[in-house]
Amino acid sequence: MKKLFSIFAMAALMLASAGCDKIDINNTHKPYTPIGGNKTVLIKDFTGARCVNCPAAAETAHELQHRLGEDRIFILSVHAGGLAQPVGQFPDFLTEEGTAWYNDNASNPLFSVDHVALTDGNTLYVEQIDTPVADALAEPQTFDITVENTYDESSRKLDVKSDVKAVADYEGQLYVSYCLVEDSIVGWQITPEGLNREYVFRNVFRGTVNGYEGSLFKDGQALANDAKTFNCSMTLDSIYNPNQCYVLGYVFEKTSGKILQSVMEKIK
Amino acid sequence: MRKHILILGALALALSYKASAQSFLENSQVNGSFQTDAQYYMLDEGIGITDLNGKKLGINGFGKVNYTNGNFSAGIRFEAFLPEMNGFRSELNGVGLANFFATYDNGFVGITVGDVYDQFGSGLVFRSYEEWSLGMDNALRGARIVLRPTQGVTLKAVYGRQRYYWAPYLEKDFAADDYRGIVRGVDGEWDLNQSIPALGDSKFRMSIGGSFVSKKQYDQSLFYYIPENVGAAAGRINLGYGNWAFSTEYAYKINDPSAINNFIYKEGRALLSSLSYSQKGFGAVLQVKRVDNMSFKSMYTGKQNDLDINFIPPINYTHTHSLPSMYTYSTQPNGEMAAQLQINYTIPKGTALGGRYGTKLAFNMSQVNDIVRDSIMDNGELVINKPGSLGYASRFFAISDHRFFRDINFEIDKKISPNWHVTAQYINLYYDIETIEGHVGAPVVKANIGFMDVTYKINKKQSIRLELQGLWENEVHKGYEYEESEKKDFQKRGDWAAALIEYTITPHWSFSIADKWNYGNPVEEYRDHYFTGTITYIKDATRVMLSAGRQSEGVVCVGGVCRTVPASSGVTLTVSTSF
Numbered sequence: 001m002k003k004l005f006s007i008f009a010m011a012a013l014m015l016a017s018a019g020c021d022k023i024d025i026n027n028t029h030k031p032y033t034p035i036g037g038n039k040t041v042l043i044k045d046f047t048g049a050r051c052v053n054c055p056a057a058a059e060t061a062h063e064l065q066h067r068l069g070e071d072r073i074f075i076l077s078v079h080a081g082g083l084a085q086p087v088g089q090f091p092d093f094l095t096e097e098g099t100a101w102y103n104d105n106a107s108n109p110l111f112s113v114d115h116v117a118l119t120d121g122n123t124l125y126v127e128q129i130d131t132p133v134a135d136a137l138a139e140p141q142t143f144d145i146t147v148e149n150t151y152d153e154s155s156r157k158l159d160v161k162s163d164v165k166a167v168a169d170y171e172g173q174l175y176v177s178y179c180l181v182e183d184s185i186v187g188w189q190i191t192p193e194g195l196n197r198e199y200v201f202r203n204v205f206r207g208t209v210n211g212y213e214g215s216l217f218k219d220g221q222a223l224a225n226d227a228k229t230f231n232c233s234m235t236l237d238s239i240y241n242p243n244q245c246y247v248l249g250y251v252f253e254k255t256s257g258k259i260l261q262s263v264m265e266k267i268k
Numbered sequence: 269m270r271k272h273i274l275i276l277g278a279l280a281l282a283l284s285y286k287a288s289a290q291s292f293l294e295n296s297q298v299n300g301s302f303q304t305d306a307q308y309y310m311l312d313e314g315i316g317i318t319d320l321n322g323k324k325l326g327i328n329g330f331g332k333v334n335y336t337n338g339n340f341s342a343g344i345r346f347e348a349f350l351p352e353m354n355g356f357r358s359e360l361n362g363v364g365l366a367n368f369f370a371t372y373d374n375g376f377v378g379i380t381v382g383d384v385y386d387q388f389g390s391g392l393v394f395r396s397y398e399e400w401s402l403g404m405d406n407a408l409r410g411a412r413i414v415l416r417p418t419q420g421v422t423l424k425a426v427y428g429r430q431r432y433y434w435a436p437y438l439e440k441d442f443a444a445d446d447y448r449g450i451v452r453g454v455d456g457e458w459d460l461n462q463s464i465p466a467l468g469d470s471k472f473r474m475s476i477g478g479s480f481v482s483k484k485q486y487d488q489s490l491f492y493y494i495p496e497n498v499g500a501a502a503g504r505i506n507l508g509y510g511n512w513a514f515s516t517e518y519a520y521k522i523n524d525p526s527a528i529n530n531f532i533y534k535e536g537r538a539l540l541s542s543l544s545y546s547q548k549g550f551g552a553v554l555q556v557k558r559v560d561n562m563s564f565k566s567m568y569t570g571k572q573n574d575l576d577i578n579f580i581p582p583i584n585y586t587h588t589h590s591l592p593s594m595y596t597y598s599t600q601p602n603g604e605m606a607a608q609l610q611i612n613y614t615i616p617k618g619t620a621l622g623g624r625y626g627t628k629l630a631f632n633m634s635q636v637n638d639i640v641r642d643s644i645m646d647n648g649e650l651v652i653n654k655p656g657s658l659g660y661a662s663r664f665f666a667i668s669d670h671r672f673f674r675d676i677n678f679e680i681d682k683k684i685s686p687n688w689h690v691t692a693q694y695i696n697l698y699y700d701i702e703t704i705e706g707h708v709g710a711p712v713v714k715a716n717i718g719f720m721d722v723t724y725k726i727n728k729k730q731s732i733r734l735e736l737q738g739l740w741e742n743e744v745h746k747g748y749e750y751e752e753s754e755k756k757d758f759q760k761r762g763d764w765a766a767a768l769i770e771y772t773i774t775p776h777w778s779f780s781i782a783d784k785w786n787y788g789n790p791v792e793e794y795r796d797h798y799f800t801g802t803i804t805y806i807k808d809a810t811r812v813m814l815s816a817g818r819q820s821e822g823v824v825c826v827g828g829v830c831r832t833v834p835a836s837s838g839v840t841l842t843v844s845t846s847f
Contacts, residue, residue, distance in 0.1 A: 008415065008423050008425075008454070008456070011425065011454065012454045012456075012480055015452060015453075015454060015480060015482055015499075016480050016482075016499060016501070018482075018497065019452070019480070019482025019484075019497050019498075019499040020482065020495075020497055020498070020499035020522050021495035021496055021497045021498070021522075022495070022522060022523060023493050023494075023495050023523050023525075023533055025533055025657070025658055027493065028492050028493055028525075028533055028656040028657075029491065029492060029493075029656055030489070030490060030491060030492060030493060033490075050708040050709055051708065052708060053530075056530055056653070056655065059655075060491070060531075060655060063491065064490065064491065067490070067491070068490070082756055082757075083708055085751075085754070087709060087751045087754050088751065107706070125527060125569070125571060128569055130488075130489060130490035130491060131488060131490070133490075134490055190708060190709075192652070192653055193652060
């Protein structure tokens with residue numbers, strides 16, 4: 001009997017000693033590991049000003065961007081869903097395109113990595129995006145996209161000129177989309193500590209420049225070195241601050257929704 | 269001669285085999301149960317269902333068969349969700365053998381292989397269970413050993429990987445891109461009254477127990493160092509003397525950053541205590557609970573009820589009538605302080621108030637508040653709940669002003685005559701719908717609820733039951749000013765009335781019609797009636813129930829674990845049987 005107790009006690013002790021890993025609280029963050037290549041990645045952060053967990057999620061996404069490469073990871077904050085509805089003095093960042101991308105999901109924050117819409121398989125929580133982002137960064141680059149903006153202060157007209165070029169053969173319905181993004185907007189946001197009246201909203205999606213459908217690059221197949229120049233324009237709403245506005249351009253395959261290459265440039 | 273000997277030998281063997289086969293068959297017992305729940309959905313513009321999203325039918329079904337022969341038992345459970353009914357997780361969609369096990373238990377040692385269900389203590393560090401009405405099953409596929417080395421001592425060990433819907437039991441679920449850890453645990457319990465003969469008939473009762481559970485998970489994070497082994501330990505004691513009983517369990521968990529706690533490295537703690545007294549006609553129970561960062565899952569990215577290793581028992585009254593159960597509390601594993609007092613008293617027969625049959629009175633009060641979280645210094649910065657930090661500091665007995673829930677109710681249960689029986693209850697409710705159901709910015713539900721349940725026995729076989737219920741919110745009624753964009757948050761809000769009449773012919777038939785009317789909703793288009801008609805037929809262990817009508821939006825909770833149910837309209841068929 002004593003032997004039995006001893007065996008059980010030893011097993012319990014072994015489990016207790018092997019079953020606990022204490023992490024040094026001063027060293028909880030992993031070091032930055034560079035990922036080679038030229039592929040860029042777009043994270044869409046589906047958020048809302050009344051979503052209490054959204055600020056922390058946005059912070060986590062920005063930390064990932066900071067760690068893995070600010071020049072290769074872009075974040076687009078898409079305000080959509082019930083928690084993004086502009087109640088009282090909460091800001092109205094809703095867009096028709098963002099609502100369509102959100103695809104009637106039930107909660108915020110949600111993320112997509114290199115995908116246009118939140119459909120089955122593309123919906124991620126922020127803590128699930130690190131591996132897909134790293135995987136997407138490691139993919140070979142298939143397209144090159146540049147954006148050149150011209151902004152007229154007096155008319156508030158923005159002209160976008162963009163060169164798109166295939167750097168490898170790629171099959172699919174290939175489209176290009178240009179989005180207006182406004183950074184550093186101050187407004188009301190619910191946080192775990194309560195209402196923050198001076199919250200700084202980052203990279204807010206304001207709408208598409210060339211429409212929800214985008215512009216066709218190649219239908220069927222793009223061969224390496226196929227190239228096309230796109231021009232589109234829009235007039236900035238009077239409440240947008242042109243000093244904080246950017247144009248985000250990306251090439252995507254329409255059937256799968258997969259974004260193949262992105263770029264973001266300031267408008268002035 | 270040799271041929272004859274061989275024939276005789278073969279005959280003897282066959283006879284002995286037949287005898288043992290007969291004995292084997294005589295000792296065999298087979299039992300099982302089957303259930304199918306099917307819902308046919310229909311468009312119903314009256315309650316805002318203008319699109320079925322291509323889903324006209326939802327079917328959940330299971331069949332389980334258990335076989336027992338002496339010390340040996342085995343079982344299987346087959347499940348089908350084709351597709352799952354509305355309100356159940358879409359990951360359930362599928363069909364297959366969900367569960368199987370084989371157990372040998374001779375009283376001294378018990379070994380189970382396959383899917384294991386068990387609980388250590390009150391479940392604060394380990395509980396694997398299945399709850400059909402929630403679509404929840406966190407069975408541990410692996411093995412369990414139970415040792416009973418001496419009278420009153422039970423030692424247990426479990427090892428395995430938890431069920432995650434239909435995902436294969438692999439280290440990595442490639443479809444979901446998630447990793448599931450391995451769960452291993454040990455538990456010991458010593459019942460002194462069984463072990464020590466002198467205490468066998470004593471008024472004093474005592475048992476003690478302790479558990480240790482650890483998960484082995486894989487660190488896949490690019491951000492943080494995730495502990496690959498996370499341990500949780502608990503100690504418990506149960507004491508009793510005469511009519512008094514006291515039990516308490518304390519649990520501790522080391523750093524376990526996860527999606528649920530926003531990747532903080534704080535340790536988790538939980539305390540659950542209960543003091544009770546009972547005598548003929550009177551009983552009282554006082555319970556207290558403190559939970560701080562005690563979500564414990566075998567996948568650190570898990571959300572909602574996914575892959576829970578532990579179970580935090582609720583200490584709230586469980587309402588069964590439709591209006592009070594609309595607002596059921598859901599346990600908050602990140603932090604809560606709760607208390608409950610339940611008093612039952614029966615006014616004796618033959619007294620003025622007790623009458624001929626006695627009168628049962630019950631009082632219950634439960635309240636849940638948040639814990640207090642104070643900021644901490646992290647790299648020279650004052651932070652609270654920051655990922656990668658210790659999160660916050662929390663004084664053990666400090667209670668936050670943020671109240672999640674309060675339920676004060678009083679019930680009278682009275683048999684008036686051989687034919688009449690009445691139950692009535694009054695409930696005062698406070699329900700922070702923002703925290704519990706996630707309706708951000710929605711006003712707290714402060715309501716008075718009452719119901720009366722009257723049964724009249726027409727004769728030995730027939731009875732009729734009438735249920736009348738009302739729910740009156742203190743602040744949100746007709747005329748409450750709301751923003752148009754907030755409208756969705758006001759589904760099911762405001763005042764309600766409900767009535768049900770049920771006619772029963774024992775032992776087979778029951779017919780009922782019911783209506784719930786949200787007549788006081790501030791949003792005019794939500795002032796809907798939810799009519800239902802139900803026919804139930806019971807024969808032996810078989811029950812067939814057919815109902816048609818509307819179902820209001822709400823939550824279904826069992827043991828503090830909840831799932832949301834969307835509004836629907838249509839026909840529901842439930843068939844269940846057991847043998």
